[in-house]
Amino acid sequence: MSGTPSATPPPVESARVEEAALETGGRFASSGLWRNLGLVIALVLLCVVGIITSGPDFVGGNNIVTILRYAAIIGVLSIGMTFVITAGGIDLSVGSVLGLASVWATTLATQTIAANTHWIVMVTTAVLVGAACGLVNGVLIAYGKVVAFIATLAMLVAARGLAEIISGKRNQNLENNGFEAFWRDDFLGMQTIVWVFAVVAVLGWVLLNRTTFGRRTIAVGGNAEAARLAGIKVRAHTTWLYVLCGALAGLAGVMMIARTTTGSSTHGTLYELDVIAAVVVGGTLLIGGRGTIVGTVLGVLIFATLSNVFTQNNLSISVQSVAKGAIIVLAVLLQQQLAARSRKT
Amino acid sequence: MSGTPSATPPPVESARVEEAALETGGRFASSGLWRNLGLVIALVLLCVVGIITSGPDFVGGNNIVTILRYAAIIGVLSIGMTFVITAGGIDLSVGSVLGLASVWATTLATQTIAANTHWIVMVTTAVLVGAACGLVNGVLIAYGKVVAFIATLAMLVAARGLAEIISGKRNQNLENNGFEAFWRDDFLGMQTIVWVFAVVAVLGWVLLNRTTFGRRTIAVGGNAEAARLAGIKVRAHTTWLYVLCGALAGLAGVMMIARTTTGSSTHGTLYELDVIAAVVVGGTLLIGGRGTIVGTVLGVLIFATLSNVFTQNNLSISVQSVAKGAIIVLAVLLQQQLAARSRKT
Amino acid sequence: TSNEPAEEETPAAEDDGGGEAGGGANDEPGETVVIGFSAPAADHGWMAAITERAQEYADEHSDIDLQVAEGTNDVNLQISQVEQFINDGVDAIVLLPFDGAALTEVALEAMEAGIVVVNVDREFNDPNAARVTVLGDNYGMGVSAGQYICEQLGDNPDAIVAEIAGIDSLPLTQDRSQGFEDALGECGLDVDNRVAADFTIQGGTAATEQLLAAAPQIDAIWNHDDDQGVGVLAAIETAGRDEFFLVGGAGSVNMMEEIQNPDSIVEATVIYPSTQAADGIALARLVVQGRSMSDLVEVEVPRLVQLYAPVVTADNVEQYLPTAFES
Amino acid sequence: MVTDDRQLLRMEGIVKEFPGALALDGVDLEVRAGEVHCILGQNGAGKSTLIKVLAGAHTPTAGRIVLDDDAVTFGSPVAALRAGIATMYQELDVVDGLSVAENVFLGHELATGSVVHRAAQHARTRELLAVLGHREISPRREVATLSAAGKQIVSMARALSRRARVIVMDEPSAVLDSEEVATLFRVVRELTARDIAVVYISHRLEEIREIGDRITVLKDGRTVAAGLPATTPTPDLIRLMTGRTVDPLRAVAAPHDAAGATGTDSAVLEVESLTLRGSYTDVAFSVGPGQIVGLAGLVGSGRSEILETIAGARRADAGRIRVGGVALRAGSVAHAVSTGVGLCPEERKSQGLLLDEPVYRNITLATFPRTSTAGFLDEGAERALAREQIAALQLRPEDPDRVTRTLSGGNQQKILLGRWLAHGCRVLLLDEPTRGVDVGARSEIYALVRRLAEQGTAIVVVSSEIPEVLALSDVVHVVSAGRIVHSAPAGSIDEHGVLDLVMEGALA
Ligand SMILES: Nc1ncnc2c1ncn2[C@@H]1O[C@H](COP(=O)(O)OP(=O)(O)OP(=O)(O)O)[C@@H](O)[C@H]1O
């Protein structure tokens, strides 16, 4: 393919080495430690601020749980996004797919026929709806060759609209006791959705770091042409990645139902930005080829803790925004300092 | 320069090649023709739909002007974005920078001291505010090596917050007759802002295609290392690109004031998505290295006409969203068909 | 399904509503009136209800041809929608602007073009920009909520009062909060914790959880908006807190059902009518057809109609349920 | 050191340290005006790093550069260019999105007030291309549409466009065929005649014989010999570079026995009337077990496309491909790989390697499904597998966890071979397997290819170095303008014969 040289060289060789260094620092293990160390420090700093400003209760069980609950949904979305971004793609539609799934599942649940069906049916529906949207994204991108940004932007708009049509812009109130019993219940002091996040994160880590699927994902993101010539079915794989991301968005939809007891076409509005921010702050490269689940989880927790600290201090939303912007940048800069340090060692 | 890695390469190598083909298709002229032909056809189709559904008045002067007025602001933002994306970067903050600039300029204008100052002062303020935000973005990205997506996302959040603080969340009503006289006046049947868009577009075209600045922008986006080795100051250049984009966002802020007679922290909310969509549909590569002003202008007009057609037909809002999603994808697919064709020739 | 009741009840409500307001004569079909309608994005129940009520009212009147533009929060787009209505030469434009000030100029253009402009809910900053203005009472909402809470807690000056606002950057939110603050001030109370959501359920849940985590002991909460109220209640339930009572805003069906339920913490909600736009359409029709509000002696339709913001409690909830909106 | 009047440039004790790698450890280089100064060294010896230091692309950790007897420091490429040092880098340094002319004048555009004089640039570029004997390339043409060779020409034109006193060429001949190289040398002679110094890096010793005046040899980042005459006998040079004595080509003087040459009956790979419009037409040949078939021809003759089609990376417009009797699914790399076809692509960086991944993951890229159980990876097994290959290929450094990007070109090439050795295939397709590979590594690679053949692998080699093809393969097919114009046992034809055939084919 004499055409490929034109497309492949990464925008900036040196910058890419730089970036790569952030991730690898010549040797693997070491930098991974350093990178996450940077995020951990950021997180600890936030907690310190929290404790100073609003007393030791900040790290008390209640507040921790609050933060985790808040983080859970964004978290599940971020795990899926990590895979897509690692493969060099992007999915702007996660937020509205979440909304669509929540509406679909609840309309099903609120229909008399389904009132007495088991809640598993509901969950399955949501996940399938999400996976279906992901499939459309994936096929458009991998086979239709539509730029991921555009294809998923289109899905963002379309899914939201479909959700509105289905729900008639009404909140679908949940009428399924079995569901409430399981999903809104606490287990070892944590609401189910927190456990779901934990499980998804662990499985995600295994999938990305310990399976051929994860390895293929990294290869596709790192150099798709090389992956293809090595016999990896790049298109099929890409499609599966978006299906995975969509299915997780569907699951997140269920979690949103659990959290709010309703399905609504407005669920998940603008989540895509929070999710991408968390993933990238976590250290996954937007140019693809390198992804870290641990980093993503830390990124999610940092943002969740951040807004918690803000509310604890009763800050005005506007001030929060300004501070948030500054902190995002500082977090990334800190991270880079440490990564650079790690390269020297 | 490290802004460039933030460009989102499509996951599939072949997709990249395909994309490159969109742009080059063997020879420039021909493919340029083909690519734009694709967009022109899409535009014509939309107009045909418009005429069928709402009579010949659709292409009557009045409606055309309406479409152009609406397109003008997004258009000016898109020109700036075209440069940033061509250089392999991205600027998510244009919308909120627009809002900030509008607020800043109007607070200035509503201050008694400034009541009698010339409106030029106001315009200058807005543009400077925009440029300043752009400078921050540029420095963070080029020198701080913060991924463009994150840096500008932070700016998005921060600028919005700052705008709210400055305006106290009240919109600032314009009290400057000189300004109104010039900016809200018609000239040859077009409101001033339409002419501003026209001028910016033409200057943008010249800048990108006929000056060293433009050529170097493509070099930075296409192969930053090569650019560096050829003696181009990649970091400085990258910074200037974001300054340019910011300044244009400031100008767009002025246009928004002209259109609404108010400055508000809510101006320009979510414009970033519309703008990026227009630029990419226009045929500029998100991975950088290729940019087209003509395409961008056509992209902007297509979206403007689209929502105009929608209003004409008073479709249900939700149906509109679904349709919009579908149309975006179709436009891109059509575009690719023609580009592929042009490669064969 | 959850939205069936709306379909059943609302038409009825509109009919006798129309009857009381307009009297027999005004329901007679007149010459057809083309009305352009533009409102912010129907991104939550109340706004959705606004648009649907308007649509329903138009459907019931054979002489109304309603043009509905894509709901949007982009003033730039909304302006161009109005411009299109002017181009199409509609008889009247019913406009619920995302931002009143921003659409004043284009509304003036419409008026100059001889089109009857009816301004709904968010006020223009030039009285000449509209022939009729139909306003909800945002400041009044805050006052009513504040007064109710004062009645309940008045005796205890250091009671903890929390406020869950809507989209903080909207002037209407500012007005509501201002009214609330002023009314509380009357009885020596103040807002101890304030969080802002965004009229969405998820926003309500998130904001409330944070609020509850931040304030271990609360006596009363005012939630600006019953749409986000669903999320607010979910969060309260999750936290298992019930030491306080909650006052809602806008007046959705499920909030009123909560009010009917004695062991719910929801004690009251302040109505913010979702029929404003429908009323706007009704008035636009009358103006264009040169009719008057026949219960009034005046032969012209008045230029300002401000709707009342009553407090709904267990005592009077039956009276309001029929016209409540499904969030 | 003694400075004679002709001396133009001197580099003393240059040290360059990268995080985790000491690339240069005290290099001395001394260049005279009007000479062709060759730099020899194994892959990873530090040649490219040295010239990047000279070009201001890297700032040296230590050492000084003396130009016209006064010390200079190049903070940036611009500084070096101003000082009259123009460089053609090893990695193609052109911008695809720009036209040929724009690439040539990138960074020093002909412009007034930053408005480009396109006409002037086109005119000047046309002259430069004429000098380089490539009138057919239009200055307006977009560089993305040029083949690798075409791009090399463009960066050559760029170097010429500068008013340079020293022109550095880092392996310019790597992507060129013998015709192109001849033109290149003509140009070089014209330059030196104008008293311009040329620093020339290549792994092809015969080129150095032909063009070079003096030679500096690098080994492991140190200068092991400076200012040798170009007449220094090959064995000495090789010993200096590698510390061993090898003559790559003789090392593998192919036993052209009948067994190797025939074997069509039991052919492993059979290609029938294969056609890809715009690249090649009606290509047919077959490769028996243990047979090495070479495709000789000029750059752009379509050889890569043929290999890529066999590997399933391209879908032919017509024709059939069979491996061991099994017809390959057209356009399916996965199927080709699973049937035992492996391709070492021409552009190793863009088509072959995950540059930011560790070496072992690149070696196991086609194999990791096998080292895994039920989809779960066993990195231990992967590393073990990788270590075997690293040892077999004598990869430097011998570290499976090293990030691939930081290895030198030749070592990267070895990784690609290692990938298919690890995978083990019945048909191995090698596109320019020794491009940019040093003498030592070459002989290793040749020996390796031989060994594979002896183990029964069917091998197809594409190379622009005709002697290489002739020495390595049993049967040679001469490709010209997308057609096989001649097929013969390698023994029965020599370089000139091949070139004549190519020319005829091109004319026909
Ligand atoms: N960016 C880098 N980071 C770390 N090490 C590097 C980097 N670039 C080069 N090196 C190391 O420096 C040494 C010299 O590399 P260089 O490319 O100069 O070798 P070379 O002589 O040009 O080899 P070749 O003939 O294959 O081009 C190698 O060991 C390589 O691994």
Ligand SMILES: Nc1ncnc2c1ncn2[C@@H]1O[C@H](COP(=O)(O)OP(=O)(O)OP(=O)(O)O)[C@@H](O)[C@H]1O
């Ligand atoms: N990017 C490209 N765009 C269009 N045509 C190209 C491109 N690259 C190569 N070609 C054409 O495809 C054919 C084969 O090119 P290629 O260089 O792959 O042949 P080759 O024999 O493999 O040369 P090499 O010895 O460099 O491998 C030639 O006609 C060439 O001009």
Ligand SMILES: [Mg+2]
């Ligand atoms: Mg080299």
Ligand SMILES: [Mg+2]
């Ligand atoms: Mg080739």
